Amino acid sequence: MASIRSRYNKLVVDFRYMGVRCRETTNLVDTPANRKKLEKAIEKMEVEITLGIFNYAQYFPKSDRCDEMVALNDRKECINTSLPSFKKFATLWFSEKEIEWRDTYKRKIQEIIDMYLLPKFGSKPIHLIKKTDVLAFRSSLAKVTYGKASKHLSAARINSIMVPLGMILKEAAKRYKFDNPYDDIKSLKEPKTDIQPFTLEEVWKFINGVREDYRNYYLVRFFTGMRTSEIDGLTWDNVDFSRREIVIKQALVKGKIVPPKTQESYRAIQMSPWVYDALKEQHKVTYERSDYVFCAHTGSPLDYNNINKQVWHPTLRLLGLKTRNAYQTRHTAATLWLAAGESPEWIASQMGHSTTKMLFNTYSRYVPNMTRQDGSAFEALLNRSQANQLSADKETSQ
Numbered sequence: 001m002a003s004i005r006s007r008y009n010k011l012v013v014d015f016r017y018m019g020v021r022c023r024e025t026t027n028l029v030d031t032p033a034n035r036k037k038l039e040k041a042i043e044k045m046e047v048e049i050t051l052g053i054f055n056y057a058q059y060f061p062k063s064d065r066c067d068e069m070v071a072l073n074d075r076k077e078c079i080n081t082s083l084p085s086f087k088k089f090a091t092l093w094f095s096e097k098e099i100e101w102r103d104t105y106k107r108k109i110q111e112i113i114d115m116y117l118l119p120k121f122g123s124k125p126i127h128l129i130k131k132t133d134v135l136a137f138r139s140s141l142a143k144v145t146y147g148k149a150s151k152h153l154s155a156a157r158i159n160s161i162m163v164p165l166g167m168i169l170k171e172a173a174k175r176y177k178f179d180n181p182y183d184d185i186k187s188l189k190e191p192k193t194d195i196q197p198f199t200l201e202e203v204w205k206f207i208n209g210v211r212e213d214y215r216n217y218y219l220v221r222f223f224t225g226m227r228t229s230e231i232d233g234l235t236w237d238n239v240d241f242s243r244r245e246i247v248i249k250q251a252l253v254k255g256k257i258v259p260p261k262t263q264e265s266y267r268a269i270q271m272s273p274w275v276y277d278a279l280k281e282q283h284k285v286t287y288e289r290s291d292y293v294f295c296a297h298t299g300s301p302l303d304y305n306n307i308n309k310q311v312w313h314p315t316l317r318l319l320g321l322k323t324r325n326a327y328q329t330r331h332t333a334a335t336l337w338l339a340a341g342e343s344p345e346w347i348a349s350q351m352g353h354s355t356t357k358m359l360f361n362t363y364s365r366y367v368p369n370m371t372r373q374d375g376s377a378f379e380a381l382l383n384r385s386q387a388n389q390l391s392a393d394k395e396t397s398q
Contacts, residue, residue, distance in 0.1 A: 001015075001046070002014060002015035002016075002042045002045065002046060003015075004035060004038055004039065004042070005023075006030040007025060009029055009030050010025055010026060010027070010028065010029065010030065011025075011026045011028045011029075011030055011034060011035065011038055012024065012025050012026065013026065013038065013042060013045075015042070015045070015046075015049075017049060017054065017056065017069065018069065020069070022065065022069070024059075024060045024063055024065075026038065041059075045059060056069040083125055083126060083127045083176055084125070084126055085122065085123050085124060085125055085126065086117070086118075086121035086122055086123070086124050086125075086126050086129065086168075087118055087121075087122040087123065089126045089168065089172050090113055090117065090118070090168050093167075093168050093171055093172075094109065094110065094113065097167075102258050102259055103256065103258060104253045104254065104256075104258060108160075109164050112160070112161050112164050113164060116141070116161050117161075117164065117165055117168075120137050120140075121133075121137075121165075126169075126172045126176070127172070127176060127178045129169065129181050130181050131181040131182075131183075131185070133181065134165070134169070134181050134182055134185060135185070137165075138158065138162060138185075138188075141153055141158045141161060141162075142158065154190075155188040155189065155190045155191070156190045158188055159187045159188055159190065162185075162187070165182070166182040166185070169181055169182045170182060193362060195328075195331050195362060195363065196322065196324040196328050196331070197328055197331045197332040197334075197335040197336075197363075198222070198321075198328065198329075198332045200336060202321055203222050203332060203336075205319055205321065206218065206222075206315060206316075206319060206321060207219050207222065209315060209318065209319045210311065210315045211311060211315070213285075214307075214311050215278075216278040216279070216281055216282045216285075216294075217231070217282075217294045217302075218329065219274060219275065219278045220275055220278055220279065220294075221326070221329040221330075222329045222332055222333060223272055223274055223275050223333060223336075224246060224269050224271075224275055224333060224350075225269075225329075225330045225333030225334055225337075225350060225351050226246070226248070226269065226330065227251065227261070227265075227327075227330060227352075228304050228326060228327065229251035229252050229253050229261075230248050230251050230260070230265075231293075231294065232251075232252040232292075232294065232301055232302050232304055233250050233251045233252030233253075233257055233292075233301065234246065234292065234293045234294065235250075235291045235292055235293065236283075236287055236291060236292075236293055237291070238250070239279060239283075239293060241276070241279070241280070243268075244270060244271040244276055245268040245269065245270060245271065246268070246269040246271060246275075246279075247267075247268050247269075248260055248265060248266060248267050248268070248269065248352065249266055251265075252301050255301070260352070261352070262352065262354075264352050264353060264354040265352040266352075267349060267350070267352050269350055270350065279293070282294065286299075304326070307326075308325075308326060312326050330351075331362075331363070333350075333351075334347060334351060334359065334362070334363050335363050337350070338359075338363055338364075344356040344359055344360070347359060
């Protein structure tokens with residue numbers, strides 16, 4: 001039975017829980033009134049312990065033993081039920097799903113499980129995870145910091161961490177017939193992608209100002225819209241000069257050749273005359289010493305981190321161009337094609353998009369500035385129509 005003690009004039013609860021003796025100091029000063037108040041709380045606490053519904057964290061949220069006792073209770077629940085712990089089911093789920101994923105995605109999911117999900121939910125019985133637990137976990141992610149600048153996790157990163165949690169809970173709820181605690185939890189709203197395409201003048205300024213040995217590399221990037229992983233993984237057997245096409249069927253990710261990002265990413269990119277000429281020049285340089293179109297002096301594929309540090313950013317600074325990441329070459333290709341009046345369907349296929357929706361959502365606001373079609377075309381149409389009408393009226397009156 002629990003007892004009340006006094007320590008430094010503060011009341012202390014002395015009780016046993018899960019076979020462990022616990023002593024918790026309260027904020028109550030040792031007075032007769034406070035002792036009576038605490039006695040009532042202890043009575044309720046003992047009933048809850050007997051019924052197996054005692055929540056240690058609810059009574060002693062600031063206790064150093066709180067996490068220990070919660071984990072102890074979770075282990076007890078696992079013993080008393082045939083349903084697995086989160087850790088056990090997550091391991092099973094991963095083993096069943098990994099055959100569907102490419103290696104890079106497998107590593108990403110495993111890192112999220114190990115780094116974020118298991119420390120929070122690992123020993124907890126999967127069916128006892130509540131919606132409040134999931135929401136509290138998501139809130140805790142917003143407080144996580146990283147790097148020297150102690151930056152907080154972005155909404156996109158938090159959403160990516162929550163995705164496997166939602167998938168695991170959904171499958172467990174379906175398999176073990178309990179309500180899915182992830183139901184109705186929506187993703188955090190993410191800010192629009194930061195698009196900073198180059199103008200055509202800036203493109204030529206960069207291409208003409210970059211190191212000669214990287215001129216062809218960046219010309220192809222700017223005028224094909226290829227992803228970094230696609231151009232760095234491009235091999236000569238996927239360059240068809242006779243058809244003037246670059247065939248995308250692989251990518252270089254973390255030093256390994258892997259399939260493209262999505263099914264739509266398998267595509268044939270048409271070479272413009274500038275791209276064709278650049279690849280012909282590059283053929284003379286690297287064809288004999290490497291399978292890769294663009295490679296290091298050893299013939300090995302490019303390391304994009306090194307290229308960014310040694311070529312991309314120094315060139316931007318040298319030329320006085322706005323600092324931005326190299327992925328903006330892909331965005332630049334899309335905006336230039338749109339500005340030139342190319343078919344949106346054709347642009348989407350060149351970019352590796354399944355529909356034109358993403359194209360318009362992402363790039364449309366840049367087109368008016370580049371084409372000067374900021375409503376003037378509609379005004380001109382109305383002016384012509386009005387002039388024709390006035391001319392017709394004049395002829396009728398005569």
